[in-house]
Amino acid sequence: MATSFVKKTLALAVLGSLGSWAYAQSSVQLYGIVDAAVRHTTNEGANKSGLTKMVGGGMSESRWGINVKEDLGGGLSAIANLENRFATDSGNSSAAQPYFAQSWVGLRSSSFGQITMGRQYNMLFDLVTSTYASFPYSPYMDAYKPEIGMAMGARSNNMLKYTAEFGPVRGSLQYSFDEGDTFAKRGAFTPGLSTGLKTAGGYLRYSQSGISAGVGYLSTTLPGGTKVDAWTLGGSYRMGDLYLMTGYAQNKRKDNSGAPALYQGTDIAVLNNFWTGSSNGGFVGGSSPLNAANKREMIKVGFGYQVTPQFNAGLHYYHAKQSGSNGGNFNGKADFIVAVADYAFSKRTDAYFAVDHTKTKGGAGVVLDGTNGATKRTGITVGLRHRF
Structure with missing residues (x-):
């Protein structure tokens, strides 16, 4: 009799738990952007x-x-989230993100x-894109995004992130592990060490009644032991069809003079990978521990205006200053300006036209790339984007 009672009790408990599972709501959402442009x-x-070329992402990086x-x-x-980036023009995975971004x-x-x-956006990127992004309908223009050069790579591997929101205030903290993927732990040069970054940081933001403002800080230790302090602050204001924004960002490299030159050089290469590149402004920071700049600052201001329900326009200006180079060859300034017009055929499909211009001045090494020594560049981008 007792045995029968126990069996019935266990059966009821199992059925009860199954019932609670049955009521649990689960959803899986597929999303993406397909963007192609001629630039x-x-x-x-x-x-x-x-x-002149076709780019697999003009306004946005294509993704699913x-x-x-x-x-x-x-x-x-x-x-949970999985997101892969790809180049629309070739169908290949993004060279910068060959697996999951x-x-x-x-x-x-x-x-x-x-x-x-897991692998996620870092504090700097989170704060800027949610609080004082360049464009209200798209955080930045993928083919021309000077502000992303200040975001320490925008994403981090091996990250723990905590985010909480209480009314108009949101705060977030992050920490990422280098997992021993460093020169100090390995004791020798190993290709691919740029993934061994240790990060710690956080931000606070306020957003209410069209006003948004925030400040964030991120400390990054590069594979060779060099430390970089990065921080940003800024805000935006929405009033009807008008959007105004401004922001400031700074990256400061702390010398790792006690480490072998190979370690220092590789760390500088990692930092330059964040700072340079044709899409994010791309002026050179120096490649040697003897001459590289160790500080970069940027201010940005801009506005957007909803001319009609379908037509958006925006104009943005960025000014960057680079310093700390021994001898001054890589000390200098850069000015960036971009104007974009966007027409929405629907909520999911839009076309855009953009003109951008970059100008650098300063030491002999302050150029746009290392191939031709150019100090000025103008870009024209025409593209089509669909979101699903």
């Missing part, structure tokens, strides 16, 4: 003759991704915020 730039190429959410009850949800899993509480683990 012409002056003073590009070995003989400065200019270059999966968002997962499961309701666990009591205001708790499981969340984002890959994380976490828990979200309706009362206590969320914690996520």
Whole structure:
């Protein structure tokens, strides 16, 4: 009799738990952007003759991704994201992100915020894009994005991130592990060490009644032991059809003079990879521990205006200053300006036209790239984008 009672009790318990699982709500969302454009730039190429090409992302980097959410009850949800980047012009995975640009899993509480683990956007990128992005309908222009050069790579591997929001205030903290992928732990040069970054940082932002403002800080230790302090602050204002924004960012490299020259040189190469590149302004920071700049600052101001329900226009200006170079060859300034017009055929499909111009001045090494010594460049971009 007792045995029968125990069996019935266990059966009821199992059925009860199955019932609670049955009521749990789960969703899987597929999303993405397909963007292609024709872009012409002056003073590009070995003989400065200019270059016309199709780019696999003009306004946005093309991507597809999966968002997962499961309701666990009591205001708790499981969340996950996978996002892959690709080049629309060739169909290949993005050269900068050959696998998943984002890959994380976490828990979200309706009362206590969320914690996520994996490869994710870092604090600097999160704060700028959510609070004082260049464009209200797209955080930045992928083919020309000087501000991203100040974001320390925009993403971090091996990251723990905690984010909480209380009314108009949001705060977030991050920490990422280098997992021993450093010169100090390995004891020798190994290709690919740029992934061994240790980061720690956070931000606070306020957003209410059309006003948004925030400040963020990120400390990064590069594979050779060099430390970089990066921080940003800024704000935006929306009033009807008008959008105004301004921001400041700084990257400061702390010399790792006690490390072998190979370590220092590789760290400088990693930092220059963040700072340079034709899409993010691209003026050179120096490649040797003896001459490289160790500080870069940028201010930005801009506006956007919704001319009609379908037509958006925006104009943005960025000014950067680079200093700390021994001998001064890589001390200098750069000015960036971009104007964009965007026409929406629907909520998902739009066409855009953009003109950008870059000018550098200063030491002999302050040029746009290392191939032709150009100090000025103008770009024209015409493209089409679809979001799903």
